[in-house]
Amino acid sequence: MSTNRRETKQRVAVSAALDQVNEFVSAQQLHSILRDTSDGVGLATVYRTLQQLAEDGEVDVVKTADNESMYRRCSRGHHHHLLCRSCRRTVEVESPSIEKWAQKVASANGFAEVDHVVEITGICADCQAR
Amino acid sequence: MSTNRRETKQRVAVSAALDQVNEFVSAQQLHSILRDTSDGVGLATVYRTLQQLAEDGEVDVVKTADNESMYRRCSRGHHHHLLCRSCRRTVEVESPSIEKWAQKVASANGFAEVDHVVEITGICADCQAR
DNA sequence: TCATACATGGGACTCATTCTCAAATATTGG
DNA sequence: CCAATATTTGAGAATGAGTCCCATGTATGA
Numbered sequence: 615m616s617t618n619r620r621e622t623k624q625r626v627a628v629s630a631a632l633d634q635v636n637e638f639v640s641a642q643q644l645h646s647i648l649r650d651t652s653d654g655v656g657l658a659t660v661y662r663t664l665q666q667l668a669e670d671g672e673v674d675v676v677k678t679a680d681n682e683s684m685y686r687r688c689s690r691g692h693h694h695h696l697l698c699r700s701c702r703r704t705v706e707v708e709s710p711s712i713e714k715w716a717q718k719v720a721s722a723n724g725f726a727e728v729d730h731v732v733e734i735t736g737i738c739a740d741c742q743a744r
Numbered sequence: 745m746s747t748n749r750r751e752t753k754q755r756v757a758v759s760a761a762l763d764q765v766n767e768f769v770s771a772q773q774l775h776s777i778l779r780d781t782s783d784g785v786g787l788a789t790v791y792r793t794l795q796q797l798a799e800d801g802e803v804d805v806v807k808t809a810d811n812e813s814m815y816r817r818c819s820r821g822h823h824h825h826l827l828c829r830s831c832r833r834t835v836e837v838e839s840p841s842i843e844k845w846a847q848k849v850a851s852a853n854g855f856a857e858v859d860h861v862v863e864i865t866g867i868c869a870d871c872q873a874r
Numbered sequence: 875t876c877a878t879a880c881a882t883g884g885g886a887c888t889c890a891t892t893c894t895c896a897a898a899t900a901t902t903g904g
Numbered sequence: 905c906c907a908a909t910a911t912t913t914g915a916g917a918a919t920g921a922g923t924c925c926c927a928t929g930t931a932t933g934a
Contacts, residue, residue: 620900620910622900622913623899624912625912640890641890642890654914656913656914658893658914661891661892662892677811680889680890681811681921682889683890683891696849696855698855707849709849712842715839715841716864720864724868725828727829727866728865729864730863731861731862731863731864732863733860733862734850734859735859735860736850736856737856739853739855742854748880750880750932752881752882752931770921771922785882785883786882788923791923792881810921811891812920813921
């Protein structure tokens with residue numbers, strides 16, 4: 615919850631790696647990328663940093679079918695994902711109407727502190743062709 | 745994929761337990777419930793059976809924040825969930841407009857075999873009072 | 875009743891993620 | 905700049921859901 619994050623070598627490295635990749639990566643992948651490239655960042659630290667970035671809204675998190683969290687630098691603003699189940703390609707989708715709908719449904723049922731998860735999956739055009 | 749399921753003691757037990765509970769339970773919970781009550785069903789079998797029931801559309805599956813799958817006998821028909829993060833109470837929600845929206849967004853991007861996950865979470869009225 | 879394809883379960887195994895905690899380091903008041 | 909202090913780090917152990925193996929058990933159809 616603390617917004618006081620210290621600027622350590624490791625956090626910078628993780629952040630930089632995320633910029634390089636520019637698509638969804640798991641904590642594990644990021645960890646091995648960092649192992650090769652730079653002077654290495656501990657796995658635990660990679661996890662912690664990614665979680666913090668997610669909390670701060672700096673990265674998006676998506677869960678794969680096999681329960682692995684994938685992270686990607688976020689293009690500011692709330693949005694959802696359209697994910698190809700085959701090649702993992704992702705398209706960001708916005709829809710204010712969905713947000714409103716979620717809010718409405720929730721408060722109609724007396725729920726507060728509303729959050730929601732909306733993910734669409736399918737097989738993208740490229741993978742269909744294959 | 746096979747619709748040929750044999751009616752074993754265990755499958756009947758799992759199914760019956762699901763009816764008893766009538767709310768979301770994890771495979772683990774179901775397993776320990778069965779251990780106490782009846783003559784026991786192996787954990788592996790509980791998992792298998794729940795997965796099969798899910799495949800056959802007999803149960804709903806929801807994943808908790810900590811990546812545990814929760815199962816509940818399904819009230820037929822596609823719908824979504826409004827879940828209390830505190831007490832796990834669940835409300836089923838229907839919205840044809842969301843379905844249409846997902847379809848539209850997906851095909852607009854060339855995706856086929858569309859599926860989607862929509863889950864709203866919040867704190868229910870009871871838990872707010874507490 | 876038999877043959878047999880399918881089902882079971884105990885326990886080993888996987889694998890992402892979290893925890894532990896002493897050592898390293900960023901930050902800050904002086 | 906330095907010491908005091910609050911954070912952060914990381915290696916390895918621990919956790920825990922879920923899967924796998926495979927010898928044994930059992931519905932089911934002929």
